[in-house]
Amino acid sequence: MNDVPRFAVVGHPNKGKSSIVATLAQNDGIAIALEPGTTRNSDVYPLRVDGVTLYELIDTPGFQRPRQALAWMQAQSRAASDHPDTVRAFVLQHAGEARFHDECELLQPIIDGAGILYVVDGSVPYSSENEAEMEILRWTGRPSLALINHIGDHDHSAAWEAALGQYFRIVRQFNAVQAPFEEHLGLLRGFGELAPGWREPLERAVRYLREQRDQRDRASVTLIASAIGDMLGHVETLSLREGADRTAATQTLRERWRDWQRQREQRLRHDIEKLYQHNRLHRLEMELAWEAGDDLFSERARHAWGVSRTYLGVVGFGAGALGGVGIDALAVGHTLGAGALIGGILGATGSVYYAGKLDRFRLGPLTAGGRQARFGPVHDPQFGYVVLGRALEHAWRVARRNHAGRDPLTFGDSNDRWLQHLTRRDGVALQKALLTPPRDVADTRRRMALEDSIGHATVAFAAWRDAH
Amino acid sequence: MRNLSLLLDFDEQYRRDRQQDRRFLHRRDRHLATSQDIDGSRGSLANWLDAVCGHDRDPARAGERLRGWRWMRVLFVVGGSVLGAATMLGLLYYDGGRRINVTLIIGVALLQLLLALLTTAQAWIGWQPWHGVFRSLGGRWLPEHAEPQPVLRTLAAPLAARIAQSGGLAFGIAALIVLLSQVVIHDLAFGWSTTLQASAPAYHDLTNALARPWRGWMPSAVPSLALVEQSRYFRVGATVATNPELLGIWWRFIAMLWLFYVIVPRVMLLALARAQLAWRVRQQLAVHPGRAALRERCTTPWIDSGGGSGTGTLPPDDSGTLAPAPATPGRVLIRWADAGDPGLARQWLGAAALSLEAGGSASLDADGAVLEQARAMGGPVIILARGWEPPTGELADFITHARRRLDLVPIQLLPLAPELPLMLPAAPALAPWRRFIERLQQPNVVIANIPNEGGAP
Numbered sequence: 036m037n038d039v040p041r042f043a044v045v046g047h048p049n050k051g052k053s054s055i056v057a058t059l060a061q062n063d064g065i066a067i068a069l070e071p072g073t074t075r076n077s078d079v080y081p082l083r084v085d086g087v088t089l090y091e092l093i094d095t096p097g098f099q100r101p102r103q104a105l106a107w108m109q110a111q112s113r114a115a116s117d118h119p120d121t122v123r124a125f126v127l128q129h130a131g132e133a134r135f136h137d138e139c140e141l142l143q144p145i146i147d148g149a150g151i152l153y154v155v156d157g158s159v160p161y162s163s164e165n166e167a168e169m170e171i172l173r174w175t176g177r178p179s180l181a182l183i184n185h186i187g188d189h190d191h192s193a194a195w196e197a198a199l200g201q202y203f204r205i206v207r208q209f210n211a212v213q214a215p216f217e218e219h220l221g222l223l224r225g226f227g228e229l230a231p232g233w234r235e236p237l238e239r240a241v242r243y244l245r246e247q248r249d250q251r252d253r254a255s256v257t258l259i260a261s262a263i264g265d266m267l268g269h270v271e272t273l274s275l276r277e278g279a280d281r282t283a284a285t286q287t288l289r290e291r292w293r294d295w296q297r298q299r300e301q302r303l304r305h306d307i308e309k310l311y312q313h314n315r316l317h318r319l320e321m322e323l324a325w326e327a328g329d330d331l332f333s334e335r336a337r338h339a340w341g342v343s344r345t346y347l348g349v350v351g352f353g354a355g356a357l358g359g360v361g362i363d364a365l366a367v368g369h370t371l372g373a374g375a376l377i378g379g380i381l382g383a384t385g386s387v388y389y390a391g392k393l394d395r396f397r398l399g400p401l402t403a404g405g406r407q408a409r410f411g412p413v414h415d416p417q418f419g420y421v422v423l424g425r426a427l428e429h430a431w432r433v434a435r436r437n438h439a440g441r442d443p444l445t446f447g448d449s450n451d452r453w454l455q456h457l458t459r460r461d462g463v464a465l466q467k468a469l470l471t472p473p474r475d476v477a478d479t480r481r482r483m484a485l486e487d488s489i490g491h492a493t494v495a496f497a498a499w500r501d502a503h
Numbered sequence: 504m505r506n507l508s509l510l511l512d513f514d515e516q517y518r519r520d521r522q523q524d525r526r527f528l529h530r531r532d533r534h535l536a537t538s539q540d541i542d543g544s545r546g547s548l549a550n551w552l553d554a555v556c557g558h559d560r561d562p563a564r565a566g567e568r569l570r571g572w573r574w575m576r577v578l579f580v581v582g583g584s585v586l587g588a589a590t591m592l593g594l595l596y597y598d599g600g601r602r603i604n605v606t607l608i609i610g611v612a613l614l615q616l617l618l619a620l621l622t623t624a625q626a627w628i629g630w631q632p633w634h635g636v637f638r639s640l641g642g643r644w645l646p647e648h649a650e651p652q653p654v655l656r657t658l659a660a661p662l663a664a665r666i667a668q669s670g671g672l673a674f675g676i677a678a679l680i681v682l683l684s685q686v687v688i689h690d691l692a693f694g695w696s697t698t699l700q701a702s703a704p705a706y707h708d709l710t711n712a713l714a715r716p717w718r719g720w721m722p723s724a725v726p727s728l729a730l731v732e733q734s735r736y737f738r739v740g741a742t743v744a745t746n747p748e749l750l751g752i753w754w755r756f757i758a759m760l761w762l763f764y765v766i767v768p769r770v771m772l773l774a775l776a777r778a779q780l781a782w783r784v785r786q787q788l789a790v791h792p793g794r795a796a797l798r799e800r801c802t803t804p805w806i807d808s809g810g811g812s813g814t815g816t817l818p819p820d821d822s823g824t825l826a827p828a829p830a831t832p833g834r835v836l837i838r839w840a841d842a843g844d845p846g847l848a849r850q851w852l853g854a855a856a857l858s859l860e861a862g863g864s865a866s867l868d869a870d871g872a873v874l875e876q877a878r879a880m881g882g883p884v885i886i887l888a889r890g891w892e893p894p895t896g897e898l899a900d901f902i903t904h905a906r907r908r909l910d911l912v913p914i915q916l917l918p919l920a921p922e923l924p925l926m927l928p929a930a931p932a933l934a935p936w937r938r939f940i941e942r943l944q945q946p947n948v949v950i951a952n953i954p955n956e957g958g959a960p
Contacts, residue, residue, distance in 0.1 A: 049893040060808045080809040085537060099896030106867055137896070159891050159921060163864035164840040187891075189921070247806045250799065254525065257796070310525060312808075475653035476518075479790040 040090040040233040041149035042226055043077075045141050045172065047165055048097030050156045051184035054211035054439035056080055056094040059219060061312045063438040065094060077140050082240050089240040090226070090233075093149060095141035101167035104138045108174060118174035122146060142175070150229045151179035153203060158187030161194040169202040178229035180205045182222075185213075205229075211439040216248060219437075251310050252434065256493055258310065259426045260486040262303035266296055266422055267472035270411040275398070277405055285396045288410035297331050300422065307430050312438065331425070339448040340424030341417045346454065348383045351416070353463035354470065355382015385414075385470075412472075419469030423489070424449055427496040449499075456495035456502075464488050506784045507658075510791070511568050512552050514654040517793030529800045531555070536801035543798030545788055551797070568652065572662050579670030587677035595685045602694030602736050602750060608757055609713065612764040619671055623772050626664030626779060654787055661780035668773035675765035682761060686754045693753035694734040703732040714756060716763045724755035827927065830915040830951035833883030837861055837873060839898060842887040843919055851885075851954045861901060870901055874908045883913040885951065890918030890928035894939040906945045915951035916940065927952055 044052045057065035060080035080092045098104075104125060112121045123146045129135035145151060151172050155165065172179060181203040183192050192208060199206045209222055220241045227237030271292040275284055308316045330336060359378020366374070395414055399407035413419075425446070432444055454462060465488040473481040520528055532541075535554050541547040566573070594608050655662075685691060695706060707728045711718070714725040734750055788794065834856050836848035840863035848858035857880055859873045877884050884905065888898065905914055918936045920928040927933055936950055 047892070048895060062809050081807075082809075083807040084804045085533060086805075097893070097895075100900065102867055102897060103900070134896070159889075162840055162889065162892065164862065164892070164895075166864055187921075243804055243806055246803060250803055253799075254796075257792075306525075312526075475656065476792055477514075477653040477657040477787065479787075479792075482792065483790075 038232065039081075039088050040226065040230070040236055041093060041144060041147075042090065042152050043093045043095055043141065043144040043149040044152045044154060045095050045145070045168075046097060046154040047168060048099070050097070050154050051186050051211055051439075052097065052154045053094055054186075055152070055154055055182060055184060055209065056092050057439040058211045058214070058437040059223065060092055061438050063313055063315045063440075065438075075136065075140070077144060082244075084239070084243050089236045089243070090223075091149075093144045095144070096137040098141065098168045098171075099137045100135060101138070101171060104135060105167045105171050108171065119146070119176040122171065122175050138171075142171075145172075145175050145177050149177065150226065150233070151175070151177050152226070153179060153181045153199075154184050155181065155195055155199065156186045157183035157192035157195050157208065158185045158189045160191050161198050165198075169199075173202055179203050180207065180225065180229060182206075183208045185210045212437055212441075214437065215435065220244060252493070253490075254310055255307055255430050255434065256486060256490045258303060258306050259423070259430060259493075260482070260489045262299055262306075262426065263419065263422055263469070263489070264473045264482065264485055266299050266413075267419055267469065268412045268474065269295060269299070270409050271295065272410075273408045275406045275408050279405070281398075281408075284408050285410070288396065288408060292410045293332055296422075300331055300425070303426060304429055307426075307433050311433050311436070313433055313436065316433070316436075316444065331421070336421055336425065337417065339446070340421040340428075342420045342454065347416055347466075350462050350466040351385065352379040352383035353459070354467040355379045355385070357463065357467060358382070414470075416466060416470055419472075420454075423469070423492060424453070427453075427493060430493070431497060431500050447500075453496045453499040456498045457491060461488065461491040461495070465492055506781060506788065507569075508566070509548055509552070510654060510784050510788050511652065512556070513548055513788070513791065513793065514652055516552060516555060517791065518652075520793070529803075530805050530807075532797060532800035533803070533805035541801060543794065543801040545785075548788070568655065572666065576666045576669055579666050580673040583670035583673035584677040587674035588681045590674070591678035591681040591685070595682065595689075595691060597689070597691055602692045602696075602734070605693050605695040605710075605734075605753055605757065606697050609709075609760065612760050615671065615675065615765045616768050619668065619768050619772050622664055622667045622671070623775060626660045626776060629660045631660055631663070654791070657787060658780065658783055661776060661783050665773065665776040665780055668769055668776050672766065672769040672773055675761065675769050679758065679761050679766060682754070682758055686751075686758075690751065691754060692750040693757070694736040694750060695731070696736050703735055704728065706735075707731040710756065713760060713764070717759050721755075721759065724759040726753060726756050827933075827950045827952045830885050830917055830954045831883045831913060832954050833885065833912075834880045835859065835877045835882065835884045837877065837884060837886045839863070839886055839888045839901070840892070842889045843925070847887070847925075862897060871904070874901075874905050877905070878908050878910075881912065883915060884909060885915045885917055885954075888916060888918045888936075889921075890932060890936070891921050893935055894918075899939070899943055902943060902948060903945060906948060911947055914945075914948045916948065917951050917953070925953055 044056050046052050053065045056078075057063060060082070062080065065078075065080075075096055077096070078094045080094065081088045082090050082092075107128075108118075108121045108125055111124060112118060122142060125135075126139050126142050126146060130139050132139075153169065153172060181199040183195050183199070183206065185192075185208070196206055205225065205228070207222065207225055209218065214222075223237055223241050223244075227234040269292065271288050273284055273288050273291075275281075308314070356375040356379035359374035359376065362374030362378070363372055395411055397409045399409065428446055428449070429444070432446075436444070457465065464484070468481070468485040468488040471481055471484075473485060476482070532543075532551075535541045535551060536543075539550060539554060541551045541554065543551070590611065594611060595603055597603055697706075707726065710726045710731065718725040730749060730752055734753065830851075832852050834852060836852060836856060837859045838845070838847075839861055841860070845858050848856040857876065859876055861870045861873045865873075886902070886905075888894070902914060902916070916936065918928060918933065920926050920932070928936075933950070940948055940950055
């Protein structure tokens with residue numbers, strides 16, 4: 036246990052210590068502690084891989100009385116060589132004392148062997164108030180690293196770097212809210228440089244975290260494919276008695292069908308958020324009603340994520356031609372490519388014809404109990420693109436969101452620009468997969484085709500988003 | 504069939520797991536992988552199911568889910584047996600007036616062979632014209648089978664083929680038994696007849712070709728040319744046989760014909776249907792969406808970074824609280840930790856006002872001296888603080904000491920926003936300061952706003 040690298044995240048109150056821990060520990064529950072000075076006890080956040088702890092992050096309360104603590108230590112110390120012992124003596128002397136509760140809490144893990152991650156806010160001006168804190172940390176003699184976090188919009192990091200450089204050997208900048216995932220890993224690697232024995236476990240941790248990220252990205256594709264398969268194939272049914280009002284039945288079924296689609300989309304979002312360990316995002320989303328006016332069936336959604344009729348026609352031709360090629364192959368080429376041509380024309384015509392025709396109401400045969408009215412499955416290829424675009428946008432934002440982030444999610448717009456990053460072949464395969472979703476979970480062939488296409492779409496979407 | 508029940512159990516567990524939290528599933532399966540050598544391969548699936556389902560895993564469950572299919576199989580076997588016996592009785596019906604037509608029996612046997620082959624072809628193609636009928640009947644008689652597991656729907660074709668071949672086999676065996684019993688207990692007179700202009704040698708060639716599978720080792724079951732010539736009859740004409748004993752010899756050929764063209768193909772195609780079902784089950788087990796996910800969960804390490812165990816709480820909402828009143832101008836302004844500008848005392852409080860500095864890099868003794876100076880000046884005191892920094896214990900101590908030293912003069916804490924012009928921070932950033940003052944519980948200590956212009960005494 037003593038060999039496990041431990042890092043005490045310390046600093047002035049409310050400088051983003053918890054944000055750093057929240058981002059690195061992927062715990063969005065920590066960042067909610069908005070009240071400065073209310074973190075009174077140290078919390079340990081270990082990274083465990085198959086039950087084996089690779090490192091521990093310790094979120095500590097901020098310094099409350101550093102000048103008083105330093106004054107006590109200076110009064111007790113006789114030489115620089117006794118500084119670490121003096122700090123230990125301070126903790127022992129004041130343990131259980133309300134006045135120095137926070138100082139004891141934050142110094143205890145350090146005197147127990149933890150490395151120091153000293154966090155400051157680079158968006159506010161440097162303050163000499165921090166000097167007593169930094170001096171105490173220097174007295175501990177433990178390996179240390181200073182992190183300049185950026186909570187606000189201003190940049191005072193140059194002044195901070197100059198001051199921190201006098202107390203800490205390593206000074207790094209890290210925006211806990213905006214830093215991309217690779218920077219998280221880079222920071223963890225930096226922690227490994229603090230002591231010789233810490234490099235190996237931190238390198239392993241980085242490797243595992245990267246694998247975990249890849250695994251989550253793959254799982255995200257599966258979740259999206261599963262949801263899209265469900266949504267495109269969903270059917271609502273209603274038993275109609277002889278002479279029942281068809282218009283009212285259509286209306287009822289349409290509403291039920293749309294509600295079901297909305298709920299399924301929400302479930303997908305919830306699943307994606309849980310996958311990336313954003314457990315509180317959904318609640319924020321509900322509270323702030325960030326989706327007002329951005330309903331799945333709104334004109335805005337269709338405008339933002341739908342595709343042009345030209346695109347549908349061109350790609351639909353390709354998708355239809357793929358099927359026609361099979362007929363040509365069966366005829367050993369004797370059809371002179373007519374199968375592909377006819378398939379292409381049918382595919383293009385169907386795609387353009389059904390575009391925008393979301394309602395699909397059908398009546399079953401008349402039986403003793405009346406007729407069964409069915410709504411769905413949808414044939415409108417636009418709907419698939421809208422659902423897919425919204426799902427990719429949400430997943431992309433959630434995957435890149437740090438756990439220190441508190442702002443609600445917002446959506447961008449796309450039209451069909453992201454599709455330009457798909458190869459023509461992948462675009463055709465995607466349209467085919469959207470038009471022929473899996474019939475059920477056991478429909479392996481279509482399910483795998485849809486997953487493959489969405490995998491390619493995810494890569495294309497990320498390329499488009501990253502480029503903009 | 505062990506693999507089929509394994510597939511059904513796995514599929515059912517997969518559907519249950521879809522409701523579970525992914526993190527829980529990963530932790531569970533990775534633990535099983537490391538402790539029980541389960542890696543998600545087919546060989547380890549039974550162990551995985553035993554470990555996951557525990558005592559809930561009942562081998563009889565799979566049988567229950569296949570109950571509809573089993574009933575159907577029994578129905579086909581019983582129905583096939585009855586129909587087979589009835590068919591053979593019909594074929595062998597002999598009223599003494601005319602002979603039993605061997606041509607008809609050959610036709611029925613070949614028809615059976617054709618049906619058996621068609622059943623197999625249909626199963627391989629996956630065409631299920633009877634699907635709707637089965638579904639509606641199943642829904643009526645066995646409501647729980649109206650919507651079977653999706654994975655079972657993909658096995659419907661080979662399952663149906665197996666049932667159909669079983670029924671066909673029962674038909675053939677029952678018919679053969681009836682044939683043999685009729686041969687024993689009755690005096691059957693066979694003959695052959697056809698409207699076509701077939702000669703006896705041609706018919707002999709036909710029977711000879713049909714008897715190819717057994718003619719080498721059972722020549723007595725191959726009709727001779729003499730038998731064929733003598734057993735031909737016409738509907739109109741003499742019906743009395745010249746050699747009645749000869750006509751019964753046909754039974755050996757018919758029994759072997761039935762055995763080789765009805766029963767043996769059915770046995771072989773039933774075995775093929777079973778093999779096809781086993782192959783489909785293995786294929787479904789291999790490509791089942793749950794398999795890849797399980798393998799990934801078993802082979803990738805379980806990483807726990809403490810996510811989901813957050814302890815944070817939201818602070819109370821202060822947005823409705825009124826803005827603090829402007830500070831009452833006095834003669835002392837204390838800048839805590841370099842907050843504000845040294846010229847503010849003169850600007851707000853007049854030329855005679857005193858600007859003092861405490862906190863920050865100042866020593867504790869210097870703080871004490873500041874309070875002494877403030878006491879000497881008298882009147883309300885303004886303490887400027889950096890509003891973007893949270894209030895610390897040292898500031899609390901300073902205000903508490905100030906309260907003791909300054910009798911009951913108003914102490915007005917003025918946290919500044921970082922931006923210019925000078926102002927208080929916005930409500931969310933000011934809220935911690937309000938609560939800080941509340942926690943201090945010191946009399947006559949308040950949060951104050953920027954003093955009004957011209958407020959200096």
